[in-house]
Amino acid sequence: MNAPRTPRVAPMWQEPGVVGVLLVGAFLTTFALTVDFPRKARGFHGDESTYYVLGHSLAEDFDFEYRYEDLVRVWREFPSGPQGIFLKEGKDVELALSSELPFIRRIKHDDPERQERLYFGKSFIYPLVAAPFVFFFGTNGFLVLHALLFTLSLAAAYAFLRTRTSPIAALAFSMAFLFASVVPVYFVWLTPELFNISLMLLGVFLWCYKEVAGPVVPSRHLKDEWGRFLRADVSTCLGVVLIGVATFSKPTNVFALVPLVALPFLRRQWKRTCLTVLVFTVVVGGLFTLNAVITGEFNYQGGYRTTFYANRGFPFLTEDRTFRNSGLPRATDSVPIDVLFNRGALTTVFPHNVMYFVLGRHTGLVPYFFPGVLSLLLFLWAGRQRREGFQWLVAATIALGALALLLYMPFTYSGGGAPVGNRYFLPYYGLFLFLAPTLFSARSAFTAMAVGGLFCGQLIVDPFYTSFNAWAHPQRALFRWLPVELSLVNDLPVNVLPSRSKLRLPGDPPLTGYFLDDQADRLEANGWFWIRGEGSTEILLRAPVWVPSAAQGPRPARIGTLVIDLMSGEKATTVRIDAGAERLEVALTENAFKQARVQMPRGFPYKPMPGQPLNYIYRVRLSSSTGFFPLFDMPGSVDPRFLGARVRLTPLYR
Incomplete structure (x- = not known):
């Protein structure tokens, strides 16, 4: 053989x-x-x-x-x-x-x-x-x-x-x-x-x-x-x-x-x-x-x-x-x-x-x-x-x-x-x-x-x-555990979404908001928005430049206190607030309203372009412990969203 x-x-x-x-x-x-x-x-x-x-x-x-x-x-x-x-x-x-x-x-x-x-x-x-x-x-x-x-x-x-x-x-x-x-x-x-x-x-x-x-x-x-x-x-x-x-x-x-x-x-x-x-x-x-x-x-x-x-x-x-x-x-x-x-x-x-x-x-x-x-x-x-x-x-x-x-x-x-x-x-x-x-x-x-x-x-x-939706992956999995780059607020991928970036929030003068994830619903005309049920959302706040008086001229505003108006829906919920300098938990019964105030940190100095004024950036995390579906919990409603708590943010400047 x-x-x-x-x-x-x-x-x-x-x-x-x-x-x-x-x-x-x-x-x-x-x-x-x-x-x-x-x-x-x-x-x-x-x-x-x-x-x-x-x-x-x-x-x-x-x-x-x-x-x-x-x-x-x-x-x-x-x-x-x-x-x-x-x-x-x-x-x-x-x-x-x-x-x-x-x-x-x-x-x-x-x-x-x-x-x-x-x-x-x-x-x-x-x-x-x-x-x-x-x-x-x-x-x-x-x-x-x-x-x-x-x-x-x-x-x-x-x-x-x-x-x-x-x-x-x-x-x-x-x-x-x-x-x-x-x-x-x-x-x-x-x-x-x-x-x-x-x-x-x-x-x-x-x-x-x-x-x-x-x-x-x-x-x-x-x-x-x-x-x-x-x-x-x-x-x-x-x-x-x-x-x-x-x-x-x-x-x-x-x-x-x-x-x-x-x-x-x-x-x-x-x-x-x-x-x-x-x-x-x-x-x-x-x-x-x-x-x-x-x-x-x-x-x-x-x-x-x-x-x-x-x-x-x-x-x-x-x-x-x-x-x-x-x-x-x-x-x-x-x-x-x-x-x-x-x-x-x-x-x-x-x-x-x-x-x-x-x-x-x-x-x-x-x-x-x-x-x-x-x-x-x-x-x-x-x-x-x-x-x-x-x-x-x-x-x-x-x-x-x-x-x-x-x-x-x-x-x-x-x-x-x-x-x-x-x-x-x-x-x-x-x-x-x-x-x-x-x-x-x-x-x-x-x-x-x-x-x-x-x-x-x-x-x-x-x-x-990934390339077309570069904003999507940072709000998932392990990325959520990592810090958000406050120095890159204008370059963050969320800026390609007009519905979530550079939004006008309440304040005198008003704040600019950047909603980093889909855990917060669309911003309403009166400044309110819903946190998703059982969700946690992060928001960057950009304080404006204002003119206290003609003699002083323009200067960057800094947030001293953030006033947070909270409303619950058809289910009681607990809202957790992390503003950096202070953390709070606010318990809400069904269809209730409460107002919370948190002290804010000094803010992150931000000046991206020559000739532009200096601004200060702040990060706020909000979460809701429970949620409800208006479609199932509110007779006659056709709203399919899963809602936790309704929120409005108003700054008190230093």
Whole structure:
């Protein structure tokens, strides 16, 4: 009898990580090619419209310009138009000799074609890279690019972790790191978030792999050449290029260069240090120069930059809709000194923001980036023999990136446009991977997947729903236990719901209310609202600016006492009140009325925009112990709601 032949398997297919990465890549690519994106997305999120229009303009018109044809193209897939698009007028630049350094003077003139063309007020690099994919696959080309970037990031994560632990543990933690976080949600966003995190992760990988990899073991396969490349200086240069591109895409990504410069500097490798700085400078400087050649401005967010929405119209939509009369100015040309150094910015706002940054309900590292937090904890817990010197530089870079966001953008550090998690910090998340110590086990991957899944599992199952309803998940499950970011009141996802945000509440002058969940019913015209039966609701109160007298001028109001009027319905209930400085329980019999007064804390100072007045923010939690159905408990009623207690809030200012 002949013995069964052992099938010959190529060495590549014997590596668990290779098989896992290819399977994920195949799945993501087929998803990207087949999903009906316009129908699933239901419109644009955040800055998507700008990148969408620019990507199609590059793919179909081969230019960087916004014209009437670009607007028509949007309506093919999104009849609501390019909501939130950022545009700017271009400039013609004339160079003239000068007697002062640098002996050349730039003279700007208005674009003579500004009535027919505009330019985009965002970085062009992400749409430029996506343009070939959009050319071949249409709008789905953006997702095909994302599939490629995600697969490369997973491969890099596995390759790095494979030098630290077993193949199974490396593959498991790589999968958990990317999937048990908010990252997959941004797979379906037509914005540079996934692009940026991939560039940062790949750039740092190309630099630090040689720090942990052993010598190449000859095997006469292609991986020998790949291994030599990863261990050579040229791979570091490529990593610097990727980080430079990420920096042009989002300037706050610049800190990712720090470890690449600091390590050779500390080792007194002056040539490598200078080469790293030179390559980075050439890449970033070249891209900003190219932006100046295209638009006449080095700063793509500067100049006369405006955002547009359907209620005011889009430029060139009709003859009377122009750039100047239909947009909202949004230039970023200066440092907001009065925002960064207002009363309480460092003493109150910054300490709270550190807590929010780690534990915040809408932006925290723990709920949205738990595998990275676990990687940091494993790094800190590991002994000296299991850590590498470069990892301290990576940890310092992460801290520096976070610190820069919190100090420079104290009231917008997560990004506007109803983000899911902290999209401004998302590129730095990839750096947590490189903190992993040696010899960690698959148990770490299980912990990362289990805890990360408790928070993000519900988000990534349907990223389209999560993106369009970013306000929904923070009011459920474990998120309810986490603190609400008072410093981000204008950027919280609930702001996309006019029925629950910036509502006028009683007061003289009136309060502004933000209802963070669906446990409070719609606000009535007289300021009353119902708490859902057996429900608990949280409300943010924004005190106004008022003028006590003409001599004193305007000043921010502060709530000293909050008067809470309470009414029960067909069932007795107990209302619990938590105002921060004081807690109360008020028992109500059937159809009863009571009034409670609670002392309020000092309030959280809030000043998000230059030129805007300072306000104070307060949080109130209200709950009802029981409830009733008018449909069943009130004869003749057809109201199906489950109601607990009726509430009205009135401030008494200090």
